[in-house]
Amino acid sequence: MTVARSHTERAVPHHVGLPAAAGTPGRWTMDPRTAVALLLAASITIMAPGGLWFVPAALVVGVLLAVTERAWRRAVVIPVAALAAAAANYLLPLAAPWPVLGIVAITAGFVLRLIAIGGIAAHLARTVSPTRLTAALRAARVPSAFTVSGAVLLRFMPTIIAETAAVWDAMRLRGLGGVGGMLRHPLLAIEYFTVPLMASSLRSAEDLSASALLRGLGARKRPTAMHPPRFGRADLAVVAVVAVLIATTVVWRGAL
Amino acid sequence: MTIDSTAQPRLDVKMSPRDLINIGIFAALYLATVGVLNALEFIGPLATLVSIVVSIIAGGVPFMLFLTRVKHAGMVTVFAVIVNAFMLLIGSPAIALVLGVLLALVAEALLWLGRYRSRKLSVVAYAVFSMWFAGLFLPMFYAREDYLSGEYMQSMGQEYRDALDAFLSPGVLAAFDLSTFLFGLIGGVLGLRLLDKHFRKAGIA
Numbered sequence: 001m002t003v004a005r006s007h008t009e010r011a012v013p014h015h016v017g018l019p020a021a022a023g024t025p026g027r028w029t030m031d032p033r034t035a036v037a038l039l040l041a042a043s044i045t046i047m048a049p050g051g052l053w054f055v056p057a058a059l060v061v062g063v064l065l066a067v068t069e070r071a072w073r074r075a076v077v078i079p080v081a082a083l084a085a086a087a088a089n090y091l092l093p094l095a096a097p098w099p100v101l102g103i104v105a106i107t108a109g110f111v112l113r114l115i116a117i118g119g120i121a122a123h124l125a126r127t128v129s130p131t132r133l134t135a136a137l138r139a140a141r142v143p144s145a146f147t148v149s150g151a152v153l154l155r156f157m158p159t160i161i162a163e164t165a166a167v168w169d170a171m172r173l174r175g176l177g178g179v180g181g182m183l184r185h186p187l188l189a190i191e192y193f194t195v196p197l198m199a200s201s202l203r204s205a206e207d208l209s210a211s212a213l214l215r216g217l218g219a220r221k222r223p224t225a226m227h228p229p230r231f232g233r234a235d236l237a238v239v240a241v242v243a244v245l246i247a248t249t250v251v252w253r254g255a256l
Numbered sequence: 257m258t259i260d261s262t263a264q265p266r267l268d269v270k271m272s273p274r275d276l277i278n279i280g281i282f283a284a285l286y287l288a289t290v291g292v293l294n295a296l297e298f299i300g301p302l303a304t305l306v307s308i309v310v311s312i313i314a315g316g317v318p319f320m321l322f323l324t325r326v327k328h329a330g331m332v333t334v335f336a337v338i339v340n341a342f343m344l345l346i347g348s349p350a351i352a353l354v355l356g357v358l359l360a361l362v363a364e365a366l367l368w369l370g371r372y373r374s375r376k377l378s379v380v381a382y383a384v385f386s387m388w389f390a391g392l393f394l395p396m397f398y399a400r401e402d403y404l405s406g407e408y409m410q411s412m413g414q415e416y417r418d419a420l421d422a423f424l425s426p427g428v429l430a431a432f433d434l435s436t437f438l439f440g441l442i443g444g445v446l447g448l449r450l451l452d453k454h455f456r457k458a459g460i461a
Contacts, residue, residue, distance in 0.1 A: 039345055047349040049398065117347040124345075145271060145330075150338045152280025153287070160288040168292070186310060187446060194289055194317040195454050201285055202460055209277040218273025 032128045032136035034235040038242065039120050046113050053253050055082070055116045057245035062119020064241065069127060078119045085112035130154045135225035148218050156208060160201050167196045271328050279331055282322035283338050290315045305432070309439050312386045316443025319382050320451050321460075326372055329364065332385070336360030340388060352391025359387050375448060382447065383440030390433035397426065 030038075042058045045051050059082050066075040088108035092101050128136075134151040138144070171192055182189045216223065271279075290311040326332065340348075340356035363381040370377035 036345075043344060043347050044350045047347060047395065049395070114347050121346055145276060145334050146337060146341075148273065148276040149280040149283065149334055150341070152277050153284045153338055153342065156281055156284040157288070160284050164288055164292050182310065183306075187313070190293075190310065190314040190317070190446065191450060193292075194314055195450060197289065198285060198318060198321060198455070199458060199460065202281070205281045209274065209281070212277060213273060218276055 058116035065123040285318040312439040313443040316447035320447030355391040356388035379444030382444035386440035
């Protein structure tokens with residue numbers, strides 16, 4: 001548990017100074033249910049046929065969320081990356097009529113959609129702690145089999161990512177890593193990568209599950225939340241902004 | 257045989273908190289394994305296909321290790337639901353979730369037929385489960401126009417569009433989708449081999 005905690009905090013550097021931002025929701029924090037609904041709506045619309053039209057709206061939402069969170073770097077990275085992907089998508093095929101460029105352009109169109117969704121997903125990942133997310137999902141009547149295992153999944157992810165980086169570094173040190181090694185001996189590379197990852201992750205998993213069980217995860221009794229999820233004015237503001245953006249997109253699409 | 261180190265699995269669906277924690281941990285391990293190797297896809301379009309093949313094969317290792325911890329029916333289905341829900345949140349098409357859950361039910365049925373102990377059926381079950389990767393490409397069938405008829409494609413001339421259309425023909429895509437099953441079989445066998453070679457010896461299988 002202690003191991004996992006330190007990794008989480010390392011992954012969220014700008015929260016170390018203000019633990020309140022991740023733990024206790026302020027008056028202007030979105031309810032996690034709104035955040036999840038927003039992300040699902042964005043993901044489903046953008047990946048559906050014709051979803052490219054909604055990419056600008058999702059990008060605006062992503063940048064606004066980054067600004068409210070004071071994540072200035074993300075507020076700049078999202079539009080820049082999106083512009084680069086859009087440029088590759090629309091301008092590259094005009095440069096020369098090679099099929100390879102066409103495929104790169106299609107991939108860029110896909111990446112553009114992913115950036116639009118990723119902006120909103122990054123906000124969710126940075127601001128909603130697994131505890132609040134579980135409380136919100138419980139309030140939304142999601143069966144406990146999914147909330148408990150899903151919470152463990154989210155809680156454990158940072159630990160595994162740190163372990164992955166360590167294993168990857170160790171492989172590179174021995175000259176086994178990198179794309180070259182992967183292509184020369186794919187099965188061996190998979191073995192060298194997965195076996196240490198599983199072994200070390202499962203060791204910290206033991207601690208995590210012991211600690212979670214002691215604190216009553218999955219107990220028969222319905223747990224109460226320290227900060228029960230409530231819809232507030234932040235949710236109203238988000239709904240209003242999203243409604244305006246959707247209306248703008250529909251009008252813009254009709255005008256073209 | 258896969259499960260021989262643990263007690264006979266019970267065939268009911270009463271999962272204990274420890275089972276749910278195990279599902280979460282192995283789902284995270286599976287996603288990390290698949291996700292890291294999938295990051296190779298940003299090298300280029302051909303690498304996308306290669307990275308998916310590598311991911312499917314590598315994913316067999318955490319999945320097979322997960323099966324040794326399965327003690328109740330339904331655990332594989334819950335595993336698939338949270339893996340696919342996570343994928344949906346980070347931008348896979350909604351239809352992939354539907355496909356993933358259906359495939360997981362089939363995989364669960366196969367495992368149940370082998371009473372969660374058959375090695376052969378567990379390999380086949382992994383292969384069925386990993387066909388959810390095909391869901392990521394399903395939009396190429398029902399939303400082809402989106403991909404192939406944008407303004408940039410119009411400017412490329414008919415000949416070029418036909419070439420691309422032919423290259424990404426439904427036949428090629430279907431063959432790729434079905435090949436996920438084949439790579440799933442390889443991944444399942446690799447997972448079992450590593451289970452015997454390393455994890456059982458280390459006492460974590």
